[in-house]
Amino acid sequence: MVKLSAEAEVVLTRCLKTIEGRAVIGGGSSGGEGGGFRPDATAWAVIAQRASGTAADSLYPAREKLAKVQASDGSVRISPDFAGTIWPTPLAVLAWQGEAPFAEAGSRATNYLLASGGLHRDRRRDDAAVAVNPRLRGWSWVTGTFSWVEPTAMAMMALSAAGHFGHPRVREGVAMLLDRQVREGGWNFGETRVYQSERTALPETTGLVMVALRDHVPRETMDRAIVYVRRIVGRHRTPLALGWCLLGLAAWGEEPEQAYGWIAECLDRQSSYGPYDTTHLALLALACMAHNSEVGPLFSGVRQ
């Protein structure tokens, strides 16, 4: 478990208590208060709780629930009713990572990720509208659609944690993410230009990509992104933007002194926006625990 300052402990405890309260009968977690099981919320809760030192025995029911809902092709879907919604699969891989009883489930999910991905194709004449290279294959949110930044970054994190760091699909994912970097240095959901308009970066996707590319690219490749996040992180007190910005900076050895205060302020804003989703609280919990260059193990549970 990561050693934290007293201030960080207070903030972390606020996140974890709410996450614990989201546990549902039958294993796993809900996304919100009073909701039913949701695989992405379950995986995020496991990842955050494991990073905080929760024993594997306590997390067993949640991991088992994820294994129970795993589809025969190895994917983990947001619901069996929505067959194409495979985007929780890398989250499940990370939640199962390093746990022997779930090695087979993890392996099947990993194989699914290696065999799947977003739609890709050669350039067409009408591609003038968008600037990205459609031949570079990453991963999609939902089957049968284009590759986008966030599911690609999450799949790369999961595959790297599962021992496929140098796999050609991961290397292509790196190339795809670098192709989607916008002019100001960061990333958005995955467009750089549409017609004559440059797209701008978003804090949450930039931070996420900084985490995903941590061990795949040299620091100079990330310099512009780091500058962008440094510039904007202090403005944001909402969970995805702040959480991923802090994790992204931590991945590259930077930790703003005010981080815990910002996270506390972000949690306070639930009085305005209502209780945050479990996934967002888990992200903030991980941001609390992020120390210099220790971000990867927070997600995978594996110390290097």
Added chain:
Amino acid sequence: MSEGGGGVLDSGRVGRRRFLRGAAGVAVGGAGALLWRRFSIPGWQESVFVAKGVGYGGDLAGPILAGMRELGISEGEVRGKRILLKPNLVDLSEGVVHINAHPLVVGAAAEAFLRLGAGEVFVAEGTGLIRDTPMVLEACGLSVVLAEDKIRFVDLNYDDVFSVPNAGGWTALKTLAFPATLRRADWIVSLAKLKTHHWAGVTLAMKNLFGVMPGIVYGWPKNVLHYAGIGPVILDINATLKPHFAIVDGIVGMEGDGPINGSPKTVGALVMGRNLPAVDATCARIMGVDPRKVPYLAEAERRLGPIRESQIEQRGESIEPLRTDFLLHDFIPAQRGLRLSPARG
């Protein structure tokens, strides 16, 4: 601990009669589409109210309330009802008024419904490109209005989900997934922005409802819906959801490369009505766009509502003095040839 089991994403159990009517409409609507192909529905009349000379600094609830009364919305119809306002929120740009539905218009719409006796007015949105919805609320200033007016907000991207048969049938999607919050609303109000759009031609009240579709099912962006066809999906969503009312913020709209990168265009108008195709057709004419040349509006005329001037009773201000031709780019295929004749300089 809460009940797990079947979970929140169970589909097929549709509680609201309105949705059941939508589901039942699949067969009828399908046959109807064949019968009415190439024709509008004769005799279908709708009313649309236009307020002009409106600014963000002035009274906004007054014109909205006046419009609602002019359209025959009575206190008896609204009293005690739960009203869901769905604003168009798409980007983070701070200090600009032409991208998102203006927060003061959202607040004014809430005030108008409350003055008519609504039991609750709340705001709900599932942003399409940005997953951190509170960040968008803060950037555009809506968070301040929500806090001051004590208006509840629901992030539709992470809501519980249910699915219903696609009552439109314009796409190959057999079912559509909606956030459970929509079932708990008595009125769904599309609170749109007057804008051009680089994929759809224009984005108004009908297109704004793309934003109710949950990201948890369709992704960020909602790429499943793009692959199904943006225009046809707009029609399917509207046919299935059957929204009750629309208010379009045309005080300052967007021209050119919308919905994000275009330029501000001042019109000073609010447009509202019960029938969304009629509202959108009126908005299009104000923008100097021929609604019959916007494919999804032309198609809407077959089953969802009239777009011909002869079938829309204009209340409040007439269109002609307000018409302000919005810039349409030739390099954007969806905007080519949309101009309403004769063009205005």
